[in-house]
Amino acid sequence: MTIAPPKTRLRGVVGESAPRADAPPKVKGEFVYGSDLSREGMLYGATLRSPHPHARIARIDVAAARAMPGVRAVLTSDDLPTREKFGLMRADQPVLATRVVRYVGEPVAIVAADDPEQARLAARAINVEYEPLSAVTDPVAALQSAAPKLHDPKDGNVIEDVRVVHGDPDARADVVVEGEYEVAMQDQAALGPEAGLAVPGPDGSVTLHIATQWLHEDLRQIAPCLGLPEEKVRLVLAGVGGAFGAREDVTLQIHVCLLALATKRAVRMTYGREESFYGHVHRHPARMWYRHGATRDGRLVFVRATIVLDGGAYASSTFAVVANAACFGGGPYRVPNALIHAVGAYTNNPPTGAMRGFGAVQSCFGYEAQMDKLAAALVIDPVELRARNALENGDRIVTDQQVEGSAPVAEVIRRCAALPLPPQRSSNDPLELPGGAGNLTHGEGVKRGVGFAVGLKNVCYSHAFDDFSTARVRVERDQGGVVARVHTAASEVGQGIVLVCEQIARTELGVQRVIVETPDTTIGSAGSSSASRQTWMTGGAVLAACREVKAELVTRARGRRLDDVDVAELLDTPVERVVTHRHRPTEKRNDTTQNDGHVAFLFAAHRAVVDVDVDTGLVKVVQIATAQDVGKAINPLAVIGQLEGGIAQGLGLAVMEEVQLKDGAVRNASFTDYLLPTMLDMPPVVCDLIEFPHPDAPYGAKGVGEPPTISSTPAIVAAIRAATGRALERVPVRPDDIVFGASSHSGWRVAAGDDPRGAERVR
Amino acid sequence: MRLRLQVNGSQREAEAREHESLLTVLRERLGLWGSKNACEQGECGSCSVLIDGDLVCACLVLAGAAQGRDVRTVEDLAAGEHLHPVQRAFVDAGAVQCGFCTPGFIVATAALLRDNPEPSDAEIREALSGNICRCTGYGKILEAVHRSAAQGYTS
Ligand code: FES
Ligand code: FES
16 A cells, blocks of 8 residues: 555645644634534533542432422433443443442432533532442552452452563573652543533434544443434534543543433533543553663563553553553563563542553653663663664564564664754753743752653554444535545544545545545444554545545546546546455454564654753753654644644653542642643654655554653653652652652562562562 | 623623623623633633733633623634634644644734734743643644744734
């Protein structure tokens, strides 16, 4: 499929930084997001949530709530049409808590009322009697045999358990380094809150307008919980205000449909910011124990790691997160011997699931810290050590799968390292220093540091998942001339898949006017806007459909070259083709995770320059440099936007973003207390796009969304270590960690590579 | 309570509860959905509007307090299909991804350039630090502001 795009004088073809068609409505405030939906006479939904991390529900009394003005429906688990549960990869979550609640924020009852205020007040008037149970909030403790079992007692609290056994895990090395690392819980913090509008049909059906990452997966989970066949539930994509993984799971979808069906009225639900923190899954916190061995000349001999991921109260995508943490836990290096044991645990913390780079983000923080320790122990430059061990085509990652279709990782590393450094700080203007306008320093304690990191991740779905996308392309003639219409169910969440489809169709068909229609469930699934996969999958489906359409046009041209005919003449009837595109099959994971489980790998490198005020512990990131193998930049401007945006989220995890929990409850459920990078925090980014095409991807274009988030975090922390000399084994790095060198050990002793179920408490 | 508001140059009336914010009234009562609600606490700038020319977070202003004053929202900027220069610059610079932050940034940028037609990087960062964008990492937004400035935008 690496045929070069045909030559053309069209505007906005593959390779051009064409502007987005959805940008004008967005700058005008006319683009309709989920939270902007309304219908004449619609009702408003509200949710009552559990205040306890773990409790038995003794009694629920809704009488007072039902009697309140404007209230049209109050539903608890007793009122549900079925006992079906839902969940992305395991149906373990009740639609409304039944007998027991497992986390603070778990939905217990829902209300529909004439106005949002009435709905909120009625939800508050529901009287629930709880009998608190002991809660498990430490994932390592949850794995021990004495811990209370939160779901099926048979598996204990293990959601997923993945072991990678590669070469001889007991191999010995000249130089060994080890460490314990922690990644805290991060929030996706998409700016658009969860929102949806459900409209009941006269025949008992329902149409849901929803901001989501995957319409068909939502449908698969929603319909059984409503007790309806899938034909009676239609989903239409509403405008999505960012996603980053948070919209991969069902949040209010089932609730709003239930309320619409119960009241026979249109119902809108929108979470406020606080509820959004309770309502969606977060990034898995991780505890990691790593041990690396190398020869004296700096060749990796082995990697051993134990990784415990906190899955929270329900499984969500923990299976894939655990697999990723393990599969990519050796890093983008040639590692001849490895033993990596990753486990995801049920706890009474809020459920965790997808966030940009999932699994790979956590382990990258661990192995990259180790690479720096190793460089120090060997007295080798950290960039050089990485380049010396870097993977190239034909090499195998720790799952024994060969790398194909990638630029040599050493080249990615060298090109990143070669990008220009920022000038030395020339002034002591507080605005240029850590703390900024807070005017906290005149530069006395400010030290500069430089850090480097490299990461890898899979693109698309792995381990024998039937991953596909469907596209319909139709070329027709209307008053405006020839137009190509592209219909898929791919969610535009801001990343620009609409642009990708448009540019591909324009390039392939030679038609200037391309309309990408609103995604819905009347066409086949496109899979999720996640795993950096939409360009590869939906881009691939659109490309294939366009080529079939074009073949029909060539037939209709009867021997004339398409360039020589007026295509409008060939369109007395439209040409339409529907194509389902699959990537090559991947293998199911085996016991030792040694096979071809993945489609392809993505690589990026980051270099961070920071100024740190060692007196206050404040950090100013001065510059990020990055090189990334993108395969082919379908729209370079949009690719750079993905890189810069992903880096901002990596910066957030490095120095400020943490969902703080106390006894399972989120303590900072607001943008006042959960800090996000602003324009003052985000430095200039210099980037080098490497275009090494993958033979299976459309035009060779790999996914680009996740790598920026994976290695930017460890690069920044490495830079802070270089500036301060502190160990910094945890993200986000807090000012206290810098000033006092606070340690954050888990309190558990685990030998890297061992089963965490045998962990011992450190006394 | 009955509210009388002057929004984007026209007199509007709405029925609202006493404690409702200007943002809620603009969106839910007047159907002006352009101003966004992302935090309802004055932290993200998605709801930025001008009141008597001052840049404010509409989520922090009681609707009642806006009576008798001149309220301008993002909807006031474009003339039909013809984009305001700041809007044009955001489109061309690639400063829009999901776009949820965009109306707030547009209003805040227009206010910045009105007061400071040629801002430096540092001045832009400071002026727009009350607006959060989760998608872009701000690089293209910074560029969009410079582009609008270069086009000599003044209100
Ligand atoms: S919604 Fe007003 S500042 Fe965030
Ligand atoms: S473009 Fe999505 S929040 Fe800014």
